[in-house]
Amino acid sequence: xxxxxxxxxGVVQPxxxxxxxxxxxxxxxxxxxxxxxxxxxGQGLEWVAAISYDGSNKYNGDSVKGRFTISxxxxxxxxxxxxxxxxxxxxxxxxxxxxxxxxxxxxxGTLVTVSS
Amino acid sequence: xxxxxxxxxxxxxxxxxxxxLSCRASQSVSSNxxxxxxxxxxxxxxxxxxxxxxxxxxxDRFSGSGSGTEFTLTITSLQSEDFAVYYCQQYNNWPRTxxxxxxxxxx
Numbered sequence: 001x002x003x004x005x006x007x008x009x010g011v012v013q014p015x016x017x018x019x020x021x022x023x024x025x026x027x028x029x030x031x032x033x034x035x036x037x038x039x040x041x042g043q044g045l046e047w048v049a050a051i052s053y054d055g056s057n058k059y060n061g062d063s064v065k066g067r068f069t070i071s072x073x074x075x076x077x078x079x080x081x082x083x084x085x086x087x088x089x090x091x092x093x094x095x096x097x098x099x100x101x102x103x104x105x106x107x108x109g110t111l112v113t114v115s116s
Numbered sequence: 117x118x119x120x121x122x123x124x125x126x127x128x129x130x131x132x133x134x135x136x137l138s139c140r141a142s143q144s145v146s147s148n149x150x151x152x153x154x155x156x157x158x159x160x161x162x163x164x165x166x167x168x169x170x171x172x173x174x175x176d177r178f179s180g181s182g183s184g185t186e187f188t189l190t191i192t193s194l195q196s197e198d199f200a201v202y203y204c205q206q207y208n209n210w211p212r213t214x215x216x217x218x219x220x221x222x223x
């Protein structure tokens with residue numbers, strides 16, 4: 001069965017960096033576009049970034065443009081989100097999800113807390 | 117950016133009754149609209165894509181309709197496991213955007 005498992009979350013000070021990872025299994029990872037979606041505590045869903053199946057196209061939300069970079073290593077079935085210049089408003093559960101349009105499978109999420 | 121709105125914010129329904137949730141886009145998204153269900157402490161689950169196509173293993177009591185700017189998710193005969201928050205999402209344009217959600221709770 002399809003599984004997505006995020007890791008790398010934690011508590012980080014404002015201005016610092018963090019890298020999230022998402023391992024995929026149960027499907028041909030290299031054939032699918034992938035995305036990151038976040039959810040601030042008690043809030044709704046916000047799309048963050050997406051990457052095409054082959055990594056040739058990347059898309060970012062306006063709130064993270066210039067600070068976050070999505071990438072993938074399909075040889076290791078892994079999706080990444082490099083987060084730089086973190087702000088308190090980046091505090092959220094970060095989900096990886098499969099797809100470019102609609103998102104048909106989601107991981108359980110990893111919590112990122114930006115606080116001094 | 118396309119702004120998605122949902123109504124009502126909260127819908128109180130008795131088990132066995134029908135629930136009708138609305139989603140509106142600030143400009144046309146054609147049929148590029150998905151619906152998700154999220155329960156507390158869980159990841160979202162895809163219910164509907166293409167405005168009206170049920171995702172794998174989604175019961176047929178869930179149905180979606182609409183196109184352009186107006187969309188509806190209907191849940192017939194609500195079951196206990198259906199009480200949750202429901203989000204719509206457009207994928208016609210970048211950035212992808214979600215609505216604020218409708219919470220369906222027990223009346």
